[in-house]
Amino acid sequence: MNHFIQVTEARQIIEKNIFRTKKTELPLLETLGFYTAEAVYATIDVPSFDNSAMDGYGFIYVNPKNKGWKIIGEVSAGHSAHALKVGEGEAVRIFTGAPIPGGVDTVIMQEKVEVSGGFVSFDYSAVNKGDNIRHRGSQTEKGELILPENTFISHSVIGFLAGFGIEKITVFEPVKIGLLYTGNELVEVGQPLTDGKIYNSNAYTLQAALAEINQRFSLVKHVEDTAESTFTAIEDALGQVDVLLITGGISVGDYDYVKPSLEKLGVEELFYKIKQKPGKPLFFGKLKQKYVFALPGNPASVFSCYHQYVKPFVLGCFGREDFYKDEDWAVMETTEKKKNKQLTLFLKARYSHGKVRVLNGQESYKMNSAAQANCLMEFPDGIEEIKAGEKVKIWKI
Structure with missing residues (x-):
């Protein structure tokens, strides 16, 4: 049983289970x-024909002793040049994107020429053979x-x-994803907030986060904190989606019915609990080709677990190859310490110009720092202190 595993192991297990959606x-x-x-x-071929890269004059680059080239015609973008044939000592007025007439092998830009009496003249040393022509198939x-x-x-x-x-x-195709959010204390936005209640923010966080990566929930449901309601909701949802997210009810409290329901349904536990903060009681499981992420209910835990595990999994199923694409490095602006060096911390932070600053308000119930963050700074296990000036891993959000 993969219980209370390290972050690196959790990532490996999730990455290994990525599947591709239909085409x-x-x-x-x-x-x-x-x-x-x-x-x-x-x-x-692109370009599909030879064309001019400049407004100017096209000619044959053969006789540097010429004092002037007779202008015999004009060709502009979108018009055929088949009727024009340029000989030695002749030139054609040409515009950017226009097809190159027969015979022309060089174009000189209009800023470098003088035009008088139907002739164009220029300093021959100011141009090289082949200048300013985009050749067919050159891109x-x-x-x-x-x-x-x-x-x-x-x-x-x-x-x-x-x-x-x-x-x-x-x-x-987009991934077919469902969301079940548990908690009798939750009230929907727009409803009056009565004693002991809190507004449902997790569903809004996750729906908005998925929209940012071109995904949508095909199922969203609030589940009462009862064993029967939880079991029925999970069973129904797994029949409708390929990836199911559940928030809350995954710990071991008296009203946490998610894990027992998953076990009763036969969902294979791929891991449960990670040595991290926030978001320790994270569950990842599988039922045939259906996957379940059961996240803690605290808003900051949902936020962190989504970016670290759910997002790369969903994008992998959607076609992204790099599970670690959001990873980057930065230099710490301040010194940070932690009490338990066995845990990996994901600290909400601001990254700019190669430097990262950890924000105040890291507790799992606080979302003010999440609203300001543009990355998560990873404080890895085995380390008690990161000093200002040290290079650290960050995850862009």
């Missing part, structure tokens, strides 16, 4: 924020690999693919 073909503009499920190859040749599988599709990727006239691509 689907979508129109190009609908793929923003997805990952490619298949390699993409160039459908055409990409037809059939060339342009995007490997598992590439994140950003706005720049969409623009890049549009340049090939690609209308649809194959991507991984």
Whole structure:
């Protein structure tokens, strides 16, 4: 049984269980924020024809003794140049993006020429043969690999693919995820807050966090703190989703019914409890091809466990290859100490220009520091003190 394991071991177990969602073909503009499920190859040469990189004059680079070149025509972007044939001593007015007429092997920019009486002249030493021509296929040749599988599709990727006239691509489908949040003390936002109650923030945190990575909950439900309600809710949810998140009820209190319900349903325990703070009583399990993350109920624990474990797992299923992509390094601005060196701490922090500053308010019930944080600073096990100026691992959020 993997009980009370180290952070590194928990990561390894989660990464090992990543699965890929189904493939689907979508129109190009609908793929923003997805990952490619298949390699993409160039459908055409880009550029698809030789064209000018400058506004200027095209000519044949052969006779440096010429004092002037006769202008025989003009070609602009979007127009054919097939009717033009340039000979020695001749030039053609040409604009950026316009096709190169036959015979032309060099373009000189307009700022370097003088035009008079239908002739163009310039200092021959100011230009080299082949200048300012973008040759067909100089960016990409037809059939060339342009995007490997598992590439994140950003706005720049969409623009890049549009340049090939690609209308649809194959991507991984979003993960089918459900959320059950436990706690009789929870009140929904917009409702009056009565004695002994608190507002439900975890569901909002997780829904917003998933939206940031192009995911949505297909199921969200509040579960009463009873054995029957908990068991029924988990059983129903596992029949509808591939990944189930549960907040609260996973510890060993009198009203914690999540773990007994998971055991009764036959969910395989992959690990339970991690030597970390916050978020020690984290459960990760599997039922056939369904996965369960049971997170502690404290908001800061949910926040930390999501970024450390849930997010990389979900993105891995969605097509991201690097489980540790959010990892980085920074220099500590202050000295930090901890009481229990056996635990790994994830401290909410601010990172800027290579330096990181740990924020106040690290207790598991406090979210003011989370609202200010842009990273989690990892204070690894086995170490009691990190001094200012030392290099530390951070996780971008």
